[in-house]
Amino acid sequence: MSTNKISTQKVNFKVFRFNADVDYLPYYENYTMDVTSEEVVLDVLNRIKWDHDGSFSYRRSCRHGICGACAIKVNGRSTLACKESMTTMVEYFGNEITLEPLSTKRAVKDMIIDKGDFWEKHAAATPYLVADIDECPSCENLVSPHDAEELDEADLCIQCGACHYACPVVEINSDFFGPAAFAAAYRFESDVRDNDKQRLIDVNEEKQGVWDCVKCFECAEVCPKDINPIDKITKLHQMAFKRGVAKNNVATRHAVGFLHSIKKHGMLDEGGLVLYSEGAHIVKHIPVALQMFRKGKIVMPWNMPKSDNLDEIQKLIKSSSTVKF
Amino acid sequence: MxxxxxxxxxxxxxxxxxxxxxxxxxxxxxxxxxxxxxxxxxxxxxxxxxxxxxxxxxxxxxxxxxxxxxxxxxxxxxxxxxxxxxxxxxxxxxxxxxxxxxxxxxxxxxxxxxxxxxxxxxxFLYAIIDDFGLDKIREMVVKPLSQFNIAPFYGCHNIRPSELHDESHKQKENPYNPTSLDDLIIACGGKNVDYEEKNKCCGFHVELQAPHTAAVLTGNAIAGATDNNADMMVTPCPLCHLKLDTQTKSASEAIGREVSLPVLHMQQMIGLALGCSAAELGLKHHVTEVNFI
CATH class of the missing domain: 1.20.1050.140 (Glutathione S-transferase Yfyf (Class Pi); Chain A, domain 2)
Incomplete structure (x- = not known):
């Protein structure tokens, strides 16, 4: 805000309450407070505890956006309570504000959740440097600025969990590592000193790996440190191909299939892509394909439209390709 | 103009x-x-x-x-x-x-x-909103969709990452509470339905490699719209449309509940309100039939 004048407005807070020790079900408590333009969400949490109900519980520590303890959801948006200005929240959502823990399913007491799944997956991504570095080196292990840039700010992650609990896949596939663990994996995979062989294989496993990412960009949107986890996930995909770790499976063929199709038609051949990706497993798509065919939604191979100036596209594929699979 | x-x-x-x-x-x-x-x-x-x-x-x-x-x-x-x-x-x-x-x-x-x-x-959605103007659409409506509750389904890639989209839009969209499609529904005379999944993912991109995840997301979206009394859904994205229109069987199985709603492309909704015929709008190409026309 350009003005220094402190303004005040009335805000209605609907606050998630739950105590696993005594409650069967969560409930919401309403508080109406005058909020000043100077306050952040954490100030509101503090005031609920200090002025209204001393039993109200939440995590807080550094108050400087470094420790990652105070991440909660405001009107469904994950955020760091100590960093998020109330003025911005009111601009975003108006005067009816709902405060909830990052995951209501994992609530232990009010805003406090059991973050065990997050830490388990984070640990599984080998989030540390694996390197043969002399314990008593005679000089520093220097990393050039150019090499350090490869980390692409992935080292700024504070493990707040905002992206993890905003990720729709984490919610559905309990094995999925989640965006924060992938960002951590990228941070060390992109470190020139690291020589771990297993990490990239682990994050490419079908059960838990990057290929289940739905590309919704929820993680990029919520990250309070602007780490852009989905960008790191994309880079892990690319690394898997470049370092020969990518397995020949439906997910990798699906990515490579685009190239084949574009080379042939300029456009994507939808049916051809499914066939290329699935191989013999294409039979499982036949019922839906038949329904689509009846409605005029399937173009036969001999009628596949092609882009004009296809020769240009083919020439560019030849000269600009940087990966082989 | x-x-x-x-x-x-x-x-x-x-x-x-x-x-x-x-x-x-x-x-x-x-x-x-x-x-x-x-x-x-x-x-x-x-x-x-x-x-x-x-x-x-x-x-x-x-x-x-x-x-x-x-x-x-x-x-x-x-x-x-x-x-x-x-x-x-x-x-x-x-x-x-x-x-x-x-x-x-x-x-x-x-x-x-x-x-x-x-x-x-x-x-195109934002070309209509930013350049053409919803007021003009409102004036041109000849067959308002006033009898319908319409659930907007925004589709991830139009609203996130917001930083990217803000560069090309005149009117900013809040990815946690988007309004453009709601405004368009209202301009076409319909009643917009608010529901939790309106800005969520349909699962399209992992349909082959993670079919269960994809099906649950589709099922949740249609169920959310249904539970908020939607008569139909509308989306600006053909990929979301494919998922919501053609994959209702797997979606229903994944969430253990029969779900199915007619889904219009944003262009079809505008076309209906402006008096285009069902044939012009290709309504016969839907797998989940658009049975109210």
Missing amino acids: KKLKYALFTGCTAKQSTPEQMMSTMAVARKLDIELIELTEASCCGASHLQDYDDFLSLVLNARNIAYAEKHGLTMVTICNTCQLNTAMTKHRLDKNPELKARVNEKLSEVGLEYKGTSNVIH
Whole structure:
């Protein structure tokens, strides 16, 4: 805000309450407070505890956006309570504000959740440097600025969990590592000193790996440190191909299939892509394909439209390709 | 107002699995007197999957598509959220990074093209909102959709990452509480339905590699709209449309509940309100029948 004048407005807070020790079900408590333009969400949490109900519980520590303890959801948006200005929240959502823990399913007491799944997956991504570095080196292990840039700010992650609990896949596939663990994996995979062989294989496993990412960009949107986890996930995909770790499976063929199709038609051949990706497993798509065919939604191979100036596209594929699979 | 004219990047589905989307786009453009010059030279945008394989190649191909819009001196209009994301992302990256732009242009020069960065890239939804105006749509409505509760389904790639989309839009969209499609529904005389899944993912991109995840997301979306009394859904994205329209069986199985709602493309909804016929809008191409017309 350009003005220094402190303004005040009335805000209605609907606050998630739950105590696993005594409650069967969560409930919401309403508080109406005058909020000043100077306050952040954490100030509101503090005031609920200090002025209204001393039993109200939440995590807080550094108050400087470094420790990652105070991440909660405001009107469904994950955020760091100590960093998020109330003025911005009111601009975003108006005067009816709902405060909830990052995951209501994992609530232990009010805003406090059991973050065990997050830490388990984070640990599984080998989030540390694996390197043969002399314990008593005679000089520093220097990393050039150019090499350090490869980390692409992935080292700024504070493990707040905002992206993890905003990720729709984490919610559905309990094995999925989640965006924060992938960002951590990228941070060390992109470190020139690291020589771990297993990490990239682990994050490419079908059960838990990057290929289940739905590309919704929820993680990029919520990250309070602007780490852009989905960008790191994309880079892990690319690394898997470049370092020969990518397995020949439906997910990798699906990515490579685009190239084949574009080379042939300029456009994507939808049916051809499914066939290329699935191989013999294409039979499982036949019922839906038949329904689509009846409605005029399937173009036969001999009628596949092609882009004009296809020769240009083919020439560019030849000269600009940087990966082989 | 000066006649609006855009370069149209149709994307691949409009030419294959969603022919109704192409038909209704052209029908609505005629009604609104918007001229669309189709970029017949354009290639696939890579749909965020080629990007997983070969990032540089995808930049070159998308820059080529934009270069053709630039040749016409026109803003590029997309009709698919994923085309919008990949094309706008390419533009963003090249405009921010002169070194990368030079590397891409070195390749494009081999086929006599150049990416300059002079054409904006916007989705048709935002061309209508920012350039045409909802007030004008409202005035032109001849058959308001007033009897229907319509659930907007925004589709991820039009609203996230918001930083990217804010670059090309005049009116900013809040990804946690988007309003553009709601406003369009209201302008067409319908009643907009608010529900939790309206800005969530449909699962399209992992349909092959993670079918259960994809099906649950689709099921949740249709169930959310149904539970809030929607008569139908509407989406600006043909990929979301494919998922919501053709995959109701797997979606129902995944969430253990029968779900099915007619789903309109945004263009079809506008077309209906402006008096286009069902045939013009290709309503017969839907797998989940649009039974109220």
